[in-house]
Amino acid sequence: MRTAPTKSWLAGLLACSAACVATPTHAADSVTLQGAGATFPAPLYQRWFNEYNKLHPDVQVNYQALGSGAGIKQFTEGLVHFGASDAAMTDEEIAAVKDGVVLLPMTAGSIVLAYNLADGPKELRLSRAAYAGIFLGKITKWNDPVIAAANPGAKLPDTAVTVVGRSDGSGTTYVFTQHLSAISDEWKNGPGTGKSVNWPVGVAGKGNPGVTALIKQTPGAIGYVEYGYALQTAMPMATLENKSGQYVKADLDAARRALASVALPADLRAWLPDPTAPDAYPIVTYTWLLCNKKYADPKIAEALKAVIRFGLADGQKFSAELGYVPLPADVVTTVTKAVDSIS
Amino acid sequence: MTPLEPGRVAPGLQRAVRARGIELVPPVPPADDSLSRPPSAVDIWADRVFRHGARVIAWGTVALALHIVWSIAIVAAPSVREHGFALVTHSTWDANRGEFGILPAIVGTLYTSALGLTIGTMFGVAVAIFLSEGFLSSGVEALLRVLRVAEHPFWVRLPGAIEDALRATVELLAAVPSVVYGLWGIFVVIPLVRPVADWLHGHLGWIPIFGTTLSGPGILPASLVLAIMVLPTISAISRDALSEVPPKLREASFGLGATRWETILGVIVPTASTGIFGAVILGFGRALGETMALAMLAGNANVMSWSMFSPANTLAALLANHFPEAGKVEVGALMYAALVLLGITLLVNVIGTTIVQRADARLKGLR
Numbered sequence: 227m228r229t230a231p232t233k234s235w236l237a238g239l240l241a242c243s244a245a246c247v248a249t250p251t252h253a254a255d256s257v258t259l260q261g262a263g264a265t266f267p268a269p270l271y272q273r274w275f276n277e278y279n280k281l282h283p284d285v286q287v288n289y290q291a292l293g294s295g296a297g298i299k300q301f302t303e304g305l306v307h308f309g310a311s312d313a314a315m316t317d318e319e320i321a322a323v324k325d326g327v328v329l330l331p332m333t334a335g336s337i338v339l340a341y342n343l344a345d346g347p348k349e350l351r352l353s354r355a356a357y358a359g360i361f362l363g364k365i366t367k368w369n370d371p372v373i374a375a376a377n378p379g380a381k382l383p384d385t386a387v388t389v390v391g392r393s394d395g396s397g398t399t400y401v402f403t404q405h406l407s408a409i410s411d412e413w414k415n416g417p418g419t420g421k422s423v424n425w426p427v428g429v430a431g432k433g434n435p436g437v438t439a440l441i442k443q444t445p446g447a448i449g450y451v452e453y454g455y456a457l458q459t460a461m462p463m464a465t466l467e468n469k470s471g472q473y474v475k476a477d478l479d480a481a482r483r484a485l486a487s488v489a490l491p492a493d494l495r496a497w498l499p500d501p502t503a504p505d506a507y508p509i510v511t512y513t514w515l516l517c518n519k520k521y522a523d524p525k526i527a528e529a530l531k532a533v534i535r536f537g538l539a540d541g542q543k544f545s546a547e548l549g550y551v552p553l554p555a556d557v558v559t560t561v562t563k564a565v566d567s568i569s
Numbered sequence: 570m571t572p573l574e575p576g577r578v579a580p581g582l583q584r585a586v587r588a589r590g591i592e593l594v595p596p597v598p599p600a601d602d603s604l605s606r607p608p609s610a611v612d613i614w615a616d617r618v619f620r621h622g623a624r625v626i627a628w629g630t631v632a633l634a635l636h637i638v639w640s641i642a643i644v645a646a647p648s649v650r651e652h653g654f655a656l657v658t659h660s661t662w663d664a665n666r667g668e669f670g671i672l673p674a675i676v677g678t679l680y681t682s683a684l685g686l687t688i689g690t691m692f693g694v695a696v697a698i699f700l701s702e703g704f705l706s707s708g709v710e711a712l713l714r715v716l717r718v719a720e721h722p723f724w725v726r727l728p729g730a731i732e733d734a735l736r737a738t739v740e741l742l743a744a745v746p747s748v749v750y751g752l753w754g755i756f757v758v759i760p761l762v763r764p765v766a767d768w769l770h771g772h773l774g775w776i777p778i779f780g781t782t783l784s785g786p787g788i789l790p791a792s793l794v795l796a797i798m799v800l801p802t803i804s805a806i807s808r809d810a811l812s813e814v815p816p817k818l819r820e821a822s823f824g825l826g827a828t829r830w831e832t833i834l835g836v837i838v839p840t841a842s843t844g845i846f847g848a849v850i851l852g853f854g855r856a857l858g859e860t861m862a863l864a865m866l867a868g869n870a871n872v873m874s875w876s877m878f879s880p881a882n883t884l885a886a887l888l889a890n891h892f893p894e895a896g897k898v899e900v901g902a903l904m905y906a907a908l909v910l911l912g913i914t915l916l917v918n919v920i921g922t923t924i925v926q927r928a929d930a931r932l933k934g935l936r
């Protein structure tokens with residue numbers, strides 16, 4: 227009597243272990259690609275890799291969203307097959323990679339200024355002087371004349387401004403501070419451009435979620451987050467003044483116009499610190515995949531190229547729903563050509 | 570009378586015993602199923618392997634601790650050589666310009682820990698007194714007496730059970746993950762303290778500790794959450810210290826006509842004070858190293874301010890925030906900061922352990 231359940235239990239265990247063993251043997255001719263890097267495009271990449279895996283079950287892609295810096299580091303050390311970064315690698319960083327580097331812009335996104343202003347106007351317009359001044363700590367009240375000048379007729383409260391920055395190093399910070407440096411000499415000579423900078427004022431949260439939580443919990447707060455994230459968490463976003471003096475709402479069309487205004491150079495490292503198009507949203511960036519020029523294992527190279535081509539072609543249609551900017555058609559053509567150079 | 574075994578008795582004594590007509594019987598060899606038999610070779614080997622294994626693991630733990638310090642020191646060495654003591658006194662952290670200073674982080678670590686500890690100690694010691702002096706059980710007992718079920722075999726167990734449950738609940742606070750405390754702090758504590766902080770700043774803003782407005786994260790909310798995190802440590806060790814006070818002291822105090830509270834505050838707490846102090850120091854060690862909750866609540870701003878509403882930075886949060894993206898030079902500086910944190914924590918723990926040992930030694934005379 228007592229042995230019967232034990233036996234069936236054992237049989238179950240055997241069946242399970244047989245199944246568990248079977249998966250790797252079946253997967254002997256399959257490929258697992260390891261990647262690590264930026265958190266900013268991570269939701270889109272995960273989506274691509276999932277969709278691709280559904281179509282091609284023999285290719286599995288593990289992407290770890292560790293941050294741009296970590297992505298570059300692990301890629302340089304050869305720990306992963308590909309990296310990802312919001313800030314393109316510098317010449318120095320590229321020189322450190324043995325097998326050569328191909329930088330591939332895969333998608334683009336904009337960075338928005340999200341705020342928390344209970345009795346604020348429906349649409350908050352910020353001039354360049356206003357938002358540079360806020361992050362420099364020179365504008366400390368929401369009813370400051372500099373802010374009021376761009377919002378005629380709006381009732382601005384006498385609330386203190388709380389600047390929320392990122393405490394951890396991040397590509398988002400890099401792109402945002404690069405933009406601030408482009409529009410304000412005082413910022414350029416002060417905190418400067420970097421993945422983490424010495425914020426003149428305010429508090430800082432860890433990651434997009436940390437910044438979002440702080441903005442939502444602090445009346446009078448303003449901070450920068452990625453557009454898709456602000457969209458998902460339903461935070462109000464400021465309308466910003468661009469280079470030609472127009473106020474532009476943060477949306478995908480305005481971001482696409484910004485991308486269109488910049489020609490992609492041969493090494494595909496295009497910076498848009500301050501787009502020139504008259505109706506472009508001012509803070510937009512490409513985000514890159516980092517691949518080696520040469521892979522020792524041809525199977526890895528082929529699988530990686532196939533996955534990237536999928537992302538560039540079919541993958542672009544997932545961009546908009548997740549809040550990323552689909553790449554312009556000519557960019558896709560250029561990047562696809564670069565993919566072919568990987569061997 | 571049990572016969573004596575000749576083998577266990579000295580020859581002189583044997584003679585004397587025989588002279589008195591007592592018979593000595595030879596030892597009976599143990600039967601096979603007997604429990605007492607000499608250890609077999611397997612037993613001896615098992616014992617030896619266990620003993621040496623335990624020794625290796627024990628020393629391995631010590632070696633591991635030393636290795637951690639050593640490997641941190643190796644990475645920190647270039648930074649220590651380059652910056653020297655200036656890293657500790659400098660107050661800007663700007664990796665882009667190669668400026669590294671951890672003074673605000675040290676001050677913030679000590680400020681939040683000290684404030685959190687002050688609040689945590691008040692509550693922790695109160696909980697310890699409440700639990701060790703039987704306030705809860707005597708209260709429940711009085712209630713049962715009113716309900717006339719105090720002698721019932723089922724209900725008589727209730728006071729002790731409730732006390733155990735409360736103790737377990739307080740100790741359960743130690744099991745809540747740090748990140749949960751952090752989230753709770755952002756969504757509950759900060760909105761809760763904001764009106765109080767605004768009022769204090771508005772009316773008593775001339776006092777330096779209320780000198781700034783609370784924008785959101787800051788020293789006060791961080792310290793409040795820290796207080797809850799160190800509460801289980803403080804209350805558990807204080808309770809042990811209080812319940813180790815010899816009962817004769819309490820009886821003597823009651824015998825001299827002291828009331829319950831006079832006994833608690835005048836005799837029991839002072840006798841246990843060194844143990845309680847040790848608990849506080851151990852709680853301090855815990856507070857210094859706390860990372861996630863503080864990274865989420867302190868504001869991560871490199872500023873030094875007297876105000877408890879101002880944002881601040883802590884060493885552990887600095888490490889957690891900057892490490893993943895740090896370049897080689899910055900990693901060196903971060904490791905230097907880690908060494909400083911390690912030094913502070915070690916110092917505090919050594920002091921705490923010494924005090925607890927002293928307390929034990931002093932109480933020995935009273936038992």
